[in-house]
Amino acid sequence: MQADTSIDEEEYTLRKRLPPRFPLRFNDVYVSEKTNFKAQEAKCQKLLDQGNEVIIHGLGKAVNRAINLALQLKNKGVGTVKLCVQTSTVDLTDDLIPETDGGEAKSSTRSNSAIHIRVYREMEDTDQKRSEAQAAQMSSGKS
């Protein structure tokens, strides 16, 4: 929206395009502000139990939610669940549609931060996991 200062608001309507998305695999979850948090959590838990891996994506305002969701899953997993977090920047495009005959259509780009959290379980070594879980409990008990 940096470029907008010179644009008369009466002459144009701002229209945001949809943000670009990764292809939707079955275990990709895109978190939004509008969805019910409990429902999202349940969905992620189900996917995690099915395939041992969920990837949670959050954009902009939904970053907090995505983190919250991932941490909830981790908490519920009692040490079995691990997180792998990556952040990125997504380029978004806004279209400015003219309201008069004279105006040219314009578009402006802006960037927004996104987060991609891989929530997964490692199934190889149960003993190691148990010890890890104990360690986690210890650490949580200490703190």
Add this chain to the structure above:
Amino acid sequence: MQTERKRKAGDSLLVSTAEKQPKMSPGRKKELQIVKDVNVQSYIQSRAVEVRAFTELVKNVGGNHTAFQKLPRHMRRRAMSHNIKRVPRRLHEVVKAELERTKAPAKRPSRRYRRRPSNLLSEYERRKRRIGWLETHIWHAKRFKMVEKWGYRLALHPCDKSVRACYRAVNMHCMMQDVSFESYIEVKGSREDILSGLSHITSQESGPTFASKMTSAGTRQGLVTLYSFDSYPRGCIGQVTYLWKGRKIADGESEDESLLWICCHPSFYSQAMSELRKCFPVSESQDGINGCENGNDGVPASPLVRVTSLKDQLVTLRLYGPGSNTVLAEVLRPASVVPAQSEGSAGTTGKVESERNNPAMWWKEYYSSEATRGDLDRQIEVWSRLKLCRSPAESPPHSVIAVTVRDPRVLLPPKRQKVASSNTGSVCAQLPSELFSPEVSSSPLWDVSVRQTVKSSKMAEKELNKLKGQQLIPGSELDLGDEESRIPVLLIQRPGIPSSPSLSSSSQAGYASGWDVVIPGGWAMAFWVAFVYRGARVGGLREAQSVWLQAGQLSAPGDFPDSRAGLSEINAELGDLKTRHERRPPAKRPNYTKLGMLFPFEYKAGELVKIWTAKVVENLPGVVLNSQYVLDGNNDNGVVVLRERKLLCLLDSVLANPSRFLKYGLTSMSKNNNKNNNKNCEQNESGNIYSQLSRYAAGKRLLDNFLSALVPVSFHMLLRGVPYFRGHVCLPSDDDLRTLDGDKSYGGPVENLHKDPGRSVRKAERKERLKLRRKKQKGRKTNAGSSVKGEETSGSHSSAFVVQSLDLLNRTAQETLKTQEVQSAPQQHEEKLDVLTQTGRPIIGFVRKGDFDLGRGQGSGVAFCSVAALLELVEQQKARTRSLVLVRNPSSLQFRFASLSIAM
């Protein structure tokens, strides 16, 4: 007998009856003396009717008998019906005709014979003659409920369960509809001439017109509302989309020949066509009207604008939903336009020869120049980037992309499948606006000859299947080389719901986005089947309607009540409901009088607007209505619908938060205006909404011109309830709002049951009828059981009784019609009642369409409200942060709360 003839003025013949008098009896003499002359013509005329009636009566004596059955007994012969020669000769003709009539119709040919391809085709051709068929008609007719609409036989809804399935398809996968009934009009001429002509039927005030810079290069599709010649804001025709042919800079001829396609709904196609013809008069009358116009503009008078109909020349398939990208990516594979021979050693001369040999290969000639081939490369590049997107809403709104693609029948998978996302890699690259240059939308589809060649050179299905069958490996892809058709295709993006929070916050952004695929005529089935085989779900008119509703958008023609097509659509729907209502017995249908619906089957928006305007103007001394826009009683040509974008935006922001508007004015107005206003507003905190509105130019315009207009609003129920067509949108009382504030789960007030004044009359009549029926039955019983002796008396009695009861029954039937529950003239009973005050809460508008919104999980709808009433609503709720209305369904007494926003 002697008669004296006199010839008077005219050709009436008079016959004197003076000579007859001596023969008459003395008693009658006196009466007859008065009549001196008899007008023969009128005398015969009046007798002729009687004579005809008598002969009819005589003919039909004996009921339904054949001619020889009416013969006297001594003339009857055995087996008369078998052998016509036994019938008296004078009756031969009559009996022959009768036998012909009663003969059983010829045996229907066997199904096997009827289903032979040629016979089937001829049958289809016969059926097509009466009403228009789309190219995909047969496919639809096997699977869909078909209805006759707008001169076509169209698919209404599929025979399987579909509304929710189609919602899912639109939201997550792909839904498809054949919208070829929307046909194109081509306007050809110089751009200045076209624009000056079209300026008569559009208005700049209602938004961008044909002259819009955004669409002039042909890279985007435009949307505009047409009005009758120079009659804005009245005489709306309907909303159309249009497309300019991409301007080619390289070619010399481009500047003086512009091409415009106007896509028009069939319900107002002929009206739009005639208005367009008015704008561009044919060459004879050109110097009359067109010359003057150009004289004013200072342009030399050489206009030759041609308006032609492209009906049935183009096919449009509409795809909705994010999956449409993947479906399209599978079906639309860019064709190679480099001839197979020229890749080897063949030179340019050989290429030219082959072109001449085979005119079907239009693409060889079209893509022979470097420029067009460069365009195609560009188009292919853009398309390959676009198809990686997850949703059509990621590309620029209304953008147009042309591609020339391979024959989809060759690429058809052996079985129907559901395509997975073609993009398994990373997020697609950016789609900057620079990518969508005019070359990307330049297409051979604009060329008539190309369209015709593509249609005529289509390989028959049979041949193609034969070739497929000859493949060594079954199911492998057919390689036809140059023989394969190349089809020019236009893709037009539709952006769906915008994601701005002010409009529809709870619905998903990008819902209902998709592509319109425009292909040359004759190719619909090839593409249609290809799309279906890739997992596109097909919807009909009903599904499309539900998509429009959930997107909160207006659809042609029903949502344009100020247009002729829209009004007839509404009236047709109302008439349909009325016949359905009247089919049911009174106990099984709602009593609208009791429900307080005085006009359940009439569209009374005009009256509503008049009453509200008068009411508001009374309270506003300063406002002088502009006569051009006011609905006057004697010149009743419908209502005006407000379509000026600026005013709609203003009204929307006022409705969204009345209290903020009253305190701080319009924050979205330009800054210099805002500064001045903020100061003024501080003082005016206690003022009313009208004075606040009149501070703005747009607000003043609204008050002056559009107080008596209708405005489309979309509304969502606050809690429960699903609105339906004909429902009332009402103004809540202060008590209702207070109760809602106290109790958040308050369902809404209830309308008091109204009195039905016709009820007692109907009841008495019913009693009478029952009594008569009982009497009649009793009479029958006595008749059957009576002796021969008593027959005479009872017979005479019963005949008299029948006459009397028939008379009574007739009378009661007529009178019950008058005193039906639906009152056509309520003023007889209570003078005060009118459209506005027929219910406990004053009505501000009528629901146009409504249903359960699957996206929100709530009822929502579109209604048309009076602007004056909406301002009154805001004035009433000026202390509140959102404006609420009450909505009541036609068959219910329960009001429900709903929140409003302007539908744009």
